[in-house]
Amino acid sequence: MPTPLNPVAPQAETPLVATLLAATPLAALPPELWPNIDHIQTEDGASVGNVFSEKQMRLLTESLHSSWKPDCPFVAFANVGLFYGVNLPPLVPDVLLSLNVRLPEDLRPKLNRSYFVWGYGKPPEVAIEIVSNKEGREDGEKLKLYADVRVANYFIFDPECFISKTVLRGYQLVGDQLEPFQDDRFIISSAGLGLCLWRGRYEDTDATWFRWTDADRNLIPTGTELASIEREKAFAESQRADAESQRANEIQRENERLARLLRDHGIDS
Numbered sequence: 001m002p003t004p005l006n007p008v009a010p011q012a013e014t015p016l017v018a019t020l021l022a023a024t025p026l027a028a029l030p031p032e033l034w035p036n037i038d039h040i041q042t043e044d045g046a047s048v049g050n051v052f053s054e055k056q057m058r059l060l061t062e063s064l065h066s067s068w069k070p071d072c073p074f075v076a077f078a079n080v081g082l083f084y085g086v087n088l089p090p091l092v093p094d095v096l097l098s099l100n101v102r103l104p105e106d107l108r109p110k111l112n113r114s115y116f117v118w119g120y121g122k123p124p125e126v127a128i129e130i131v132s133n134k135e136g137r138e139d140g141e142k143l144k145l146y147a148d149v150r151v152a153n154y155f156i157f158d159p160e161c162f163i164s165k166t167v168l169r170g171y172q173l174v175g176d177q178l179e180p181f182q183d184d185r186f187i188i189s190s191a192g193l194g195l196c197l198w199r200g201r202y203e204d205t206d207a208t209w210f211r212w213t214d215a216d217r218n219l220i221p222t223g224t225e226l227a228s229i230e231r232e233k234a235f236a237e238s239q240r241a242d243a244e245s246q247r248a249n250e251i252q253r254e255n256e257r258l259a260r261l262l263r264d265h266g267i268d269s
Contacts (some may be wrong), residue, residue, distance in 0.1 A: 028121030035086045035118070049079075053094065053130045056157070056210060059202050059222065060095045060128065063212055066223035070192065073102045081114040082124065084149045090114070091127070091145055098124035099191060123150045125191055128210070131158040139163055143171065147178040153188050154178050155195060157210040168197055168210065187215060 057078035064076045076097045081090040101120045104112040117123055127146050129138040136142070138156045146154045154171040158164055170186045171178035186195040194213040202209055202222070212220040221229060262268070 029118045033118075050132055052159070052205075052207070053132050055202060055205060056130055057094050059209055060212065063220045063222045064097070067221045067226050068193075068212070070099070072100045074099050075101055075103050075115075075120075077115065082117070082127070082149065083114055084117045084123070091142065091149065093124075093127040093146075094130045095126075095128040096124040097126040097191070098122065117149070123152070125151070126153045126155070126188065127151045128155045128157065130210075131156060131160070131162050134162045136163075139169070143178055146171075147173060147176060151178075152190065155186070155210075159208060159210075167208070168195075170195065185217065189215075193220070 061076045061078045064074070068074075074097065076095065078095050079092060080096065081092050082096060083090045096115060098115070098120060101122070106112060111119060115124065129136065129142060131138055138158075143154065150173065152173045156164075156169045158167055158169075161167065168186075170181040172181055173179075188194065192215050194215060194217060196211055196213050196217070196219075197208055198211045198219065199208050200206070214220060219225075
């Protein structure tokens with residue numbers, strides 16, 4: 001797991017999440033009320049990941065951007081700081097998904113380079129951690145922090161069972177606690193999405209991957225998979241059109257044969 005950014009010891013502060021929850025839903029603070037963030041380090045440039053985790057994060061974000069068509073805008077980030085208090089160190093989920101928010105047009109300003117809860121107006125709906133060692137505290141300290149941030153759905157993918165014998169665990173916010181999902185289909189009703197383990201080939205690697213599904217348990221395809229699906233649909237449509245054309249030609253030839261036969265017997269059709 002990436003090392004959390006800005007590892008400042010938490011100070012006595014009410015997370016701005018509480019302020020936002022008390023306000024109108026989905027109402028970001030006006031820019032003039034944003035706190036000063038000059039002291040905040042949004043990127044440390046020193047995190048070291050591994051190839052599998054990088055591919056897994058990209059699989060989760062790329063498939064949403066390529067194929068998912070919800071009825072609302074959304075953002076899906078990999079390894080981006082989640083800031084929920086000015087003097088609190090951020091969480092850095094491997095993947096986060098937030099609904100009913102839009103990406104700023106210009107991503108260069110510091111205030112647009114991370115997920116600031118007071119800027120987007122709400123916590124994300126989903127945070128995902130991919131376990132790559134025994135030191136990330138994904139099911140301990142981070143579990144509590146994500147609950148404090150009011151993240152509605154939290155998932156721990158532990159492909160090598162570093163911290164648990166269970167490869168995939170999901171939690172939903174109940175009151176002020178993240179409680180285990182009661183349904184192992186991991187359906188997120190607010191998003192119309194589910195999550196599942198899938199054995200298959202992504203890019204050049206065969207593995208068990210963590211993937212999005214729709215509410216009916218159909219995989220959300222990657223861009224490559226979507227292109228393949230579209231090619232198969234186009235091929236099937238072409239085959240259907242060819243078959244219909246061939247059938248029409250056969251009917252025409254049969255009609256012409258019958259007409260000749262009638263003429264040969266002195267009967268005008």
